Amino acid sequence: MRKTKEDTQKTRQDILQAAVENFSAKGFFNTSLNDIAKTAGVTRGAVYWHFDNKAEIFDALHADLHEPFIEHVLADLETDSPHPILQLRDLMSQLLLELAENPTKQQVMRLFLNCDYSGVLAPFKARHKASKEESLALFQAYFKRAQDKDKLSSDADPEILTLTFHCFLKGLLIEYVNTDLIDLKAHAKPLINQLFEGLKAIHDQP
Amino acid sequence: MRKTKEDTQKTRQDILQAAVENFSAKGFFNTSLNDIAKTAGVTRGAVYWHFDNKAEIFDALHADLHEPFIEHVLADLETDSPHPILQLRDLMSQLLLELAENPTKQQVMRLFLNCDYSGVLAPFKARHKASKEESLALFQAYFKRAQDKDKLSSDADPEILTLTFHCFLKGLLIEYVNTDLIDLKAHAKPLINQLFEGLKAIHDQP
């Protein structure tokens, strides 16, 4: 029965992968540990060996899959560009197109965009929220730097810019992972462009 | 035990109200029929008398509370305005401020923005989706009319405009009902304005 260390880690990864698939397809609370075990090709015994309970699997997924993904996006924001706004635009287009071609990332996104931190997930709400606010702070600093470099209108409020951007992206991603309303390959660029252009009227004076 | 007809309807409303509160606070799947019954001050017997199961309560909430709310918003869009884009702007600000002052509406929003149509809710996905697409079609027609009246740049794509608007609003509402990131009374107008203005750079030529 006893496996080698590599085998053990493979089992753990299988369980995590099975968990994402199930959570993403049926939701966290509609997925039993038996579902996960069966998908992973093990029994609940194996699951309980690697994780304390279902909530811990959720947390492990956040640490192992979601956070690295966010970190990767934010790392790109650290690279200095002569045209930050254009950079941001390209980064988002690239991000969305990458997402369109990576089913696992779609599943991770679906899981963490939809999850409501209630019930057994409540304990993780604060921590996951903190890491999100950290990301938003970096975005705000990014806009601020863009203003300092005179690449962004200085009368815009970085906080409002950040929130606007964040809300739009969140809504877009949620729609994408939950419905077939959005075809990223066709809509990603026009949507991002529209956001940057604004919903301007021709004559907006009374 | 037998009540008058008004009493009966009052019981039904109590159950629905109790359901929104519980669903909104703990999520659909973390709420038991016992929770709802207790909140409503009845037993599960009463709940099962009025509804077949928990999913039917969810559906009743959609029909009784969510749909009328959407209808009300859309009805305002039907009124002809000389400045459609300004009208839309004002409408949204008004909508958001109304939401900020109506806890019940917040609960309904929280429920239907967060719910993932999996498990026992799957049967309602198609219908609720259809009513949503109907709304989006009206929005698209609205933008088209604005273009016809020369109040909106004619080279903008009404579909993209609609999607952009919808994604932003959805993300905004979801953030509002789930976190304390957004203070509608302070942020509603600036955010809406920022959306209409766009995230413009000063120099966006290379």
Added chain:
DNA sequence: GACAACATACATTCATGAATGTATAATGCG
């Protein structure tokens, strides 16, 4: 007194978590 509007009681299902069993890898010791 018949039936509507519930309350109560019960059967069934199902997920959890813990306890236990077990075969094998890793490790220490002579």
Added chain:
DNA sequence: CGCATTATACATTCATGAATGTATGTTGTC
């Protein structure tokens, strides 16, 4: 280096509780 020991990585079994749905009891109203 061979072997006994021990820890590991699970599988299996079992006890518990919670939620559901149903069946039946009760009471008031028309």
